[in-house]
Amino acid sequence: xxxxxxxxxxxxxxxxxxxxxxxxxxxxxxxxxxxxxxxxxxxxxxxxxxxxxxxxxxxxxxxxxxxxxxxxxxxxxxxxxxxxxxxxxxxxxxxxxxxx
Amino acid sequence: xxxxxxxxxxxxxxxxxxxxxxxxxxxxxxxxxxxxxxxxxxxxxxxxxxxxxxxxxxxxxxxxxxxxxxxxxxxxxxxxxxxxxxxxxxxxxxxxxxxxxxxxxxxxxxxxxxxxxxxxxxxxxxxxxxxxxxxxxxxxxxxxxxxxxxxxxxxxxxxxxxxxxxxxxxxxxxxxxxxxxxxxxxxxxxxxxxxxxxxxxxxxxxxxxxxxxxxxxxxxxxxxxxxxxxxxxxxxxxxxxxxxxxxxxxxxxxxxxxxxx
Numbered sequence: 001x002x003x004x005x006x007x008x009x010x011x012x013x014x015x016x017x018x019x020x021x022x023x024x025x026x027x028x029x030x031x032x033x034x035x036x037x038x039x040x041x042x043x044x045x046x047x048x049x050x051x052x053x054x055x056x057x058x059x060x061x062x063x064x065x066x067x068x069x070x071x072x073x074x075x076x077x078x079x080x081x082x083x084x085x086x087x088x089x090x091x092x093x094x095x096x097x098x099x100x
Numbered sequence: 101x102x103x104x105x106x107x108x109x110x111x112x113x114x115x116x117x118x119x120x121x122x123x124x125x126x127x128x129x130x131x132x133x134x135x136x137x138x139x140x141x142x143x144x145x146x147x148x149x150x151x152x153x154x155x156x157x158x159x160x161x162x163x164x165x166x167x168x169x170x171x172x173x174x175x176x177x178x179x180x181x182x183x184x185x186x187x188x189x190x191x192x193x194x195x196x197x198x199x200x201x202x203x204x205x206x207x208x209x210x211x212x213x214x215x216x217x218x219x220x221x222x223x224x225x226x227x228x229x230x231x232x233x234x235x236x237x238x239x240x241x242x243x244x245x246x247x248x249x250x251x252x253x254x255x256x257x258x259x260x261x262x263x264x265x266x267x268x269x270x271x272x273x274x275x276x277x278x279x280x281x282x283x284x285x286x287x288x289x290x291x292x293x294x295x296x297x298x299x300x301x302x303x304x305x306x307x308x309x310x311x312x313x314x315x316x317x318x319x320x321x322x323x324x325x326x327x328x329x330x331x332x333x334x335x336x337x338x339x340x341x342x343x344x345x346x347x348x349x350x351x352x353x354x355x356x357x358x359x360x361x
Contacts, residue, residue, distance in 0.1 A: 016328035018336040021308035025315070025336075029328040034315050 002077045003054055008092040009080055010050030015088060017045070026088060035086060040065065044079055050092055054080060117152050118142040119283075121258040121269040123208055124149030125201070127188075129157035137194035142272050145283045153208070155186045157197070172203045172321050179203055202256070202273060206319045210330045213337075214260035216319040219291075221252040221268045227289035228268035229359065230257055231347070232317050237294040238349050240275055245353040252282045256319065259288065259338065266342050290343045290360065297348035300355040310344035311335060 003009075017026040024042040026035040037045055040061070047060055054076055061072040083089040113130040116138045124147055127138055134157060168180040177196040180187045181204065188200045206216045219232035220239040224246075231242045243254035252268065255275030259268050270282035293305070293313045305313070314335050322328065349355055 014325045016325060016332045018311075018332045020311055020336050020339065021306055023308050025308075025311060025332065027315070027328050027332055029323045029325055034312075036312075 002074075003080050003084075003091075005053060005055035005058070005073060005077075007054050008050060008052065009048050009054070009084075009089045010092055011045070011048055012088055012090060019046075028087070033086075035088060040075070041079055044076060045083075048080075048089060116142070117147055117149070118145040119147035119149060119152075120145055120201075120205060120271055121209065121212075121214060121260060121285075123205060123212065124152035126152035126154045127157050127197075128154055128159070131158060134158070134191065134194070134197060138197060141194055141198060144281055145272055153186060155188055155204070157188045158191055159187065159189070170207050170322055170324070170327070172200070174199050174203070181207065198273070202319060203321045205258075207322055207327065209258070209260070210327060210334070212260050213262075213334055214258060215331065215334055215338075216271075216273075217257045217259060217314065218255070218317040218319065219257040220254045221257040221270065222246045223250045223252060223284070223286050224289075224356065224359075225361070226286055228252065228286040229289050230259070230268060230291045231294055232257075232291060232313060233294035234317070238296065238351060239294065241351050242294070242349070242355070245351075245355070249282075252284060252286075261334070261337065261341075266338060288342055290345055291338075292345050292347040292359070295346055295348050296351070298350055299348060300350050300352070300358045301348040302358050302360065303346040303348075305344040305346060307336075307339040307344075310342070311339035313344065314339060 014030065015026050015028055017024055019042055022039050022042060024037040024045050043064065044057055047057055058073040058076040061067055061076060062069050080089060114135040116127045116135060118125055129135055168182050170181040172179045175196060177190045177200055179200045191197050191200065209215055217232060219230045220243045222229050222242065231239055233239060240254045243251045252270030253274055256271050256273035257268055258271050259266055266288040267285050268288050269285040272281040274281055291310060318335065320331055347355065
């Protein structure tokens with residue numbers, strides 16, 4: 001299932017994260033699980049703010065990486081769904097609010 | 101070194117003051133058996149700091165106050181850290197006491213840019229070498245192959261950032277050595293991830309790999325998001341500022357020859 005391009009996502013506020021060596025480490029305190037994001041994942045993670053839509057995130061990928069709009073949208077959707085399955089992000093529609 | 105302190109307490113029979121990693125603590129208790137256990141366990145770490153952190157041990161007085169800043173339970177023993185005081189309750193033996201002291205320290209060290217790490221620390225040439233890895237990786241073997249008196253701990257190391265650099269402290273938390281620990285410290289020379297191998301060799305690691313090595317070996321028990329953010333910030337700083345290496349380790353004393361000075 002592809003997340004719609006107009007949908008907006010936000011980070012789980014319970015998480016701790018740091019960027020190091022162009023990668024992002026995310027810790028989920030409740031289950032002590034560590035997640036790692038590569039360069040592209042880190043770029044998207046930094047830009048997930050509860051305001052930008054999936055389509056806008058994909059546009060940022062196109063502007064910063066050598067990738068076509070179609071691939072950028074597909075990659076963004078796949079990454080967000082993967083993050084969602086790990087409870088790293090949630091849609092604004094799910095939470096009902098834009099979290100700080 | 102100061103003699104262990106045994107003073108009449110306020111509402112408690114005994115007080116015992118000690119310091120681990122420059123974090124001064126004062127256990128207040130009425131149970132002479134626990135007092136004896138604390139005395140034996142932390143004898144090498146006794147101190148008389150001006151303002152130790154007071155910990156009420158098994159004080160029956162019920163707390164009527166707000167939620168604690170940090171709480172943890174372990175096999176019936178409970179730690180509750182309020183802004184004004186610290187309480188350990190349900191502590192029946194030295195093992196429970198030792199566990200709560202570790203848990204409390206792991207949380208308190210956040211204020212001091214520090215953390216506890218599953219690692220052996222050995223001093224060589226006035227510097228501290230940190231050897232980390234999962235159980236069985238060789239921490240105790242490293243300790244057993246090191247000169248007498250040079251091992252600060254064979255199980256749980258304490259690292260703090262002080263005056264722009266990192267310093268490792270001995271702890272009373274030991275593994276197979278079952279010794280009293282060494283209450284001394286030294287600047288950190290490096291962090292070495294132990295890998296069993298047929299020859300001794302070191303390989304410099306990138307900060308991300310060092311962080312990846314530290315995270316599963318750090319002792320931390322708070323599920324609070326802000327506390328975890330602070331921990332991750334401290335660990336990221338350590339991974340960036342301390343040199344880290346893979347140490348292929350063939351479990352003989354010749355490994356010292358391949359370590360960087």
